[in-house]
Amino acid sequence: MQRENFNDLLAFVAVARAGSFTRAAAQLGVSQSALSHTVRALEARLGIRLLTRTTRSVSPTEAGERLLRTVAPHFEEIEAELAALSELRDKPAGTVRITCAEHAANTVLWPKLSAVLPDYPDVHIEINVDYGLTNIVSQRFDAGVRLGDQVEKDMIAVRIGPDMRMAVVGAPAYFARHPRPLTPSDLAGHDCINLRLPTHGNLLAWEFEKDGQSVNVHVEGQWVFNSSTPRLTAALAGAGLACLPEDMVLEHVAAGRLQQVLQDWCQPFSGYHLYYASRRQSSPAFALVVEALRYRQ
Numbered sequence: 660m661q662r663e664n665f666n667d668l669l670a671f672v673a674v675a676r677a678g679s680f681t682r683a684a685a686q687l688g689v690s691q692s693a694l695s696h697t698v699r700a701l702e703a704r705l706g707i708r709l710l711t712r713t714t715r716s717v718s719p720t721e722a723g724e725r726l727l728r729t730v731a732p733h734f735e736e737i738e739a740e741l742a743a744l745s746e747l748r749d750k751p752a753g754t755v756r757i758t759c760a761e762h763a764a765n766t767v768l769w770p771k772l773s774a775v776l777p778d779y780p781d782v783h784i785e786i787n788v789d790y791g792l793t794n795i796v797s798q799r800f801d802a803g804v805r806l807g808d809q810v811e812k813d814m815i816a817v818r819i820g821p822d823m824r825m826a827v828v829g830a831p832a833y834f835a836r837h838p839r840p841l842t843p844s845d846l847a848g849h850d851c852i853n854l855r856l857p858t859h860g861n862l863l864a865w866e867f868e869k870d871g872q873s874v875n876v877h878v879e880g881q882w883v884f885n886s887s888t889p890r891l892t893a894a895l896a897g898a899g900l901a902c903l904p905e906d907m908v909l910e911h912v913a914a915g916r917l918q919q920v921l922q923d924w925c926q927p928f929s930g931y932h933l934y935y936a937s938r939r940q941s942s943p944a945f946a947l948v949v950e951a952l953r954y955r956q
Contacts, residue, residue: 667701668730670694671709675719675727751943752781758793759786759804761886762904763931767820767952768804775951782944790885791857796936801945807929815937819952820930826905827865827925828917832897839920840900843867843876850899851878852890865902867924874924930954 670687674694677683684691702709709723719727759768764786772784787793787800795803806823810816827840833850840846846865854863862883864875880899884890887903894901894908895916905925911917933952935945 667697667704668726669734670697671701671723672727672731672734674698674710674717675723676731678716678718680717750781751779751947753942753944754783754785755802755944755948756785756787756800757802757804757933757948758789758795758798758800759931760790761788761888762907763804763820764788766904766906767931771819771952772948775947779944779947782947784948788886795934802933802935802948804931804933807932810932810934813936814934816932816934817949817952818930818954819933820954821956822927823930824905824927825866825902825925826908826912826919827900827902827921828894828908828912828919829900830895830897830917831915833894833899834918839918841921843874843921843924846876846878846900849878849880851880852893852899852901853878853880853883854887854890854902855883855885857885867921868926869924 670683673683673687674680677686680691680695680698684694687694698710707722708720709726711718711720711723757768768784768786776782776784792805792809793800793803795801804819807816807818827846829837837849838845840849843865851865855861856863862877864877867874867876878900882890882893882898884893887907890901891903891907891911893899894903895911900920908917908919912919933949
């Protein structure tokens with residue numbers, strides 16, 4: 660039998676199960692006459708009658724019963740497998756690669772995604788910690804994380820965190836040896852723990868603002884790092900003042916391990932945004948990540 664005749668078998672199964680050409684035709688969305696012609700053509704090719712027709716009902720012959728028992732389960736298995744494949748198509752699966760800074764990975768990506776991923780074992784997250792403002796297109800990342808004012812205009816941006824503030828902190832042991840700075844210019848007389856990022860080359864200036872006045876201060880000190888965590892460690896050890904995201908230090912300030920200065924010069928600024936290159940990023944896994952990270956006040 661040619662493969663194109665499988666439709667004849669499907670038609671026969673539908674009629675045999677419904678016990679009526681009228682009901683089967685309605686289920687299949689074809690006319691009763693067309694369905695009757697299809698089944699008769701199948702019987703002609705097989706050379707055997709499959710259905711007994713009366714004015715009130717249709718029932719399988721002995722041969723029809725045998726064919727129904729043999730063929731129908733296989734069609735059911737095929738339909739079940741096609742349905743399973745359809746579900747797999749819509750099921751989140753695959754790897755999502757994100758590049759971001761260490762602070763964003765620790766405070767946003769990890770807590771939000773780790774709460775969701777246990778329910779989606781086929782979704783894998785790769786986080787690349789990088790301060791270099793990576794080109795996500797050329798480096799084949801699905802998305803990146805930057806502060807709101809750093810996202811390029813041709814990217815789609817989704818806010819994933821609240822506004823942020825920086826905090827200038829030092830250990831009590833440090834302030835036992837040095838006076839507390841009252842203005843940004845006072846930092847010239849302090850040991851400051853510096854940050855060097857690959858996108859800047861030089862040491863990163865400390866940015867302040869008060870009453871509409873913006874001030875960038877280039878500080879000096881014995882220690883330079885390229886990430887936040889070791890600067891926090893050095894500040895806790897009394898090695899100098901550090902300018903860090905406020906949420907990194909609040910616990911230590913509350914416990915008395917660090918003291919905060921210049922609070923009135925540290926103004927809020929736009930927080931983290933997930934950004935990506937195109938709205939065509941439509942895989943279920945990527946959509947899951949975006950919704951899990953989306954900031955909701």
